[in-house]
Amino acid sequence: MIELVVGAIEAILMVLVGLQLSIFLLYFERKGSALIQDRVGANRAAITGLGRKLGMPNLGIVNTLVADPVKLFTKEDFVPDGADHFLHALAPFLALFPVLITFVVIPFGDTITIGRHTFNLQAANLNAAALYLLATIGIGVYGVSLGGWASNNRWALLGGIRATAQMISYEIAMGLAIVAIVMTYGTLDLQEMCRSQGGVWFGFLPRWGIFVQPLAFIILLTAGIAESKRVPFDLPEGESELILGYMVEYSGGKQAAFMFTDFAEQALVAMLLVTFFFGGWQVPWLYRDGFHLPGGYFIHVASILVSILGVIAFLIKVLMFCILLGLVRWTLPRFRYDQLMRLGWKGLVPLGLANVLVTAFIIVATGGAH
Amino acid sequence: MPMGLFWFLAALSVLSALGVVLQRNPLHCLLSLVLTLLTIAVLFIGQDAVVVGFLQAIVYAGAIMVLFLFVIWLLNVPVETRPTGHLAFKFFGMIAVAALLAELAVFVLPPHLKVKYSGHPAGYGSIEALAQSLFSDYLIAFEITSILLLVAVIGAVALARRSSEIEIKERAQDAARVEKAA
Amino acid sequence: MTMVPLTYLMALSAAIFAIGVVGFLTRRNILVMFMSIELMLNAVNLAFISLGSRLGSMDGQVIVFFVMTVAAAEAAVGLGIIITIFRNRETVHADDLTLLRW
Numbered sequence: 001m002i003e004l005v006v007g008a009i010e011a012i013l014m015v016l017v018g019l020q021l022s023i024f025l026l027y028f029e030r031k032g033s034a035l036i037q038d039r040v041g042a043n044r045a046a047i048t049g050l051g052r053k054l055g056m057p058n059l060g061i062v063n064t065l066v067a068d069p070v071k072l073f074t075k076e077d078f079v080p081d082g083a084d085h086f087l088h089a090l091a092p093f094l095a096l097f098p099v100l101i102t103f104v105v106i107p108f109g110d111t112i113t114i115g116r117h118t119f120n121l122q123a124a125n126l127n128a129a130a131l132y133l134l135a136t137i138g139i140g141v142y143g144v145s146l147g148g149w150a151s152n153n154r155w156a157l158l159g160g161i162r163a164t165a166q167m168i169s170y171e172i173a174m175g176l177a178i179v180a181i182v183m184t185y186g187t188l189d190l191q192e193m194c195r196s197q198g199g200v201w202f203g204f205l206p207r208w209g210i211f212v213q214p215l216a217f218i219i220l221l222t223a224g225i226a227e228s229k230r231v232p233f234d235l236p237e238g239e240s241e242l243i244l245g246y247m248v249e250y251s252g253g254k255q256a257a258f259m260f261t262d263f264a265e266q267a268l269v270a271m272l273l274v275t276f277f278f279g280g281w282q283v284p285w286l287y288r289d290g291f292h293l294p295g296g297y298f299i300h301v302a303s304i305l306v307s308i309l310g311v312i313a314f315l316i317k318v319l320m321f322c323i324l325l326g327l328v329r330w331t332l333p334r335f336r337y338d339q340l341m342r343l344g345w346k347g348l349v350p351l352g353l354a355n356v357l358v359t360a361f362i363i364v365a366t367g368g369a370h
Numbered sequence: 371m372p373m374g375l376f377w378f379l380a381a382l383s384v385l386s387a388l389g390v391v392l393q394r395n396p397l398h399c400l401l402s403l404v405l406t407l408l409t410i411a412v413l414f415i416g417q418d419a420v421v422v423g424f425l426q427a428i429v430y431a432g433a434i435m436v437l438f439l440f441v442i443w444l445l446n447v448p449v450e451t452r453p454t455g456h457l458a459f460k461f462f463g464m465i466a467v468a469a470l471l472a473e474l475a476v477f478v479l480p481p482h483l484k485v486k487y488s489g490h491p492a493g494y495g496s497i498e499a500l501a502q503s504l505f506s507d508y509l510i511a512f513e514i515t516s517i518l519l520l521v522a523v524i525g526a527v528a529l530a531r532r533s534s535e536i537e538i539k540e541r542a543q544d545a546a547r548v549e550k551a552a
Numbered sequence: 553m554t555m556v557p558l559t560y561l562m563a564l565s566a567a568i569f570a571i572g573v574v575g576f577l578t579r580r581n582i583l584v585m586f587m588s589i590e591l592m593l594n595a596v597n598l599a600f601i602s603l604g605s606r607l608g609s610m611d612g613q614v615i616v617f618f619v620m621t622v623a624a625a626e627a628a629v630g631l632g633i634i635i636t637i638f639r640n641r642e643t644v645h646a647d648d649l650t651l652l653r654w
Binding site: 373376380383384387388390391396399400403406407410413414416417418419421422425426429430433434437438441442444445447450459460462463464466467470471474475477478479487489490491494495499500502503504507508511515518519521522523525526527529530 | 559560562564566568569572574581583586587591594597606610611613614616617618621622623624625631633634635638644
């Protein structure tokens, strides 16, 4: 019974963490991009001038985190003329739901022992979690395509069709990268993958996935950015060409749902990269009983502290990857549609297949795990 | 799986299947079909066929139905306004279906369906067990299926592409030659 | 977790199959007829998995794997045919395709 309650709490926690990361990404999008582009960003809205009182008038916290959501949720929600009301209302939530339920299978820590109970710091311990990831990403295609169709607007439809084609093309590349990772670790379970990334090679190098599968890392990074339709792959949104592409006829809460999908999917891609390639919640040189540092030093750490350190390490790594994705967004120009498709089909898919082949050879040649 | 969950899933799948055949807008039919496929995928997972259940969600509901969606858009299929088909089709269709259901009912009612359940072996439904079966007992079928997929891809591309100008000219020349000979 | 009685699962499979047959015979829109075929395939998949699970054998799942693959190939080619028909006849209603009728 208590496992059920703890599982429910962990699931809610993970979904909330996903949403909080989306909000952080939203803030980073406004102010971080301003920093990169040498401008100030949003800083006008203020409640009782808190920023000015603290001596930092350009933080823009109230503007981004309070004013924007309030504006989005209180706008009038209209449905365009001749559009299908049911599909128009269904599409944003069909886009957001698969992304949110994917957060529950990502492990954010090892087991934690409080009192007599041992909890697994992962909301849902599926044996086939890697397949679950691919399934939910596949379902996420529908929200985008129905959003474009249900707007009764040919430019939205164009954006929707292009977004759908892009997403299903890069799903294949993502699947191939995940296949290579599954072959390397020999399991589909994400918690097992994180656990087998503990330990060191040569006495000092942490056994992280990126040293074993660098090509799969690049493929998953590219495919993940393309799946979440971020620049340089954001032609479906096309902010200077198609205005908002498939989201153009949405306002208010529904557009907020679409925006959240964008940022939440970015956070999800960051979490996947951390889990597969950077050890998930593994702190380098930290074992269950303490730090075994390379020089031979040993620092004893209590077991609860070990688990908490793992959670903090996971959060820090995910934040770093979110910032990396934001940096990529504000640095690279947008791909043209045919360049995008060519990269997906003629670039990433053959690379992914070659990667799987080479991984298979190495696994058979060394006769076993990694 | 718990019986309550099974009844919920059974009701949901039957209702969405009815939605597929009864709705007039083809897009709504498609969405009902996606719901049916996902419900059936959950039923698979509930019976320990975990990998096949997820594959159903990935391949069927995630890829094949998107293909259907694209075709519905490309052809701009309208909402049905014409009354569908002859009355005779519906009448004899109903009789055929009733006969089919009666025959199936004879086979699924308990006196005929005596299969003893002896528990699942360890690792049932896992990807190792599936791979073991696929690559040892069913290897030939696996290879032939891969050739089948290749043939299907080539066939679909050959069917759906537009003829190039050379082919249109050749076809016009052939038609002119046939007319001259006639 | 208790096992669901096999009768119920087979009855569900039969029901979905029957609904698929009704859809195929009644609807005249080619795409909806195709969707009814997919319904029938899925009902059969459910029957295979249920029986395989009851017998504790992996054969049911392997057969479903192959059925799924063949269904994907069939959907691709079938939709290609539908697109070609639409290009030539401008209709997706089965009653308008009477060229081969005597």
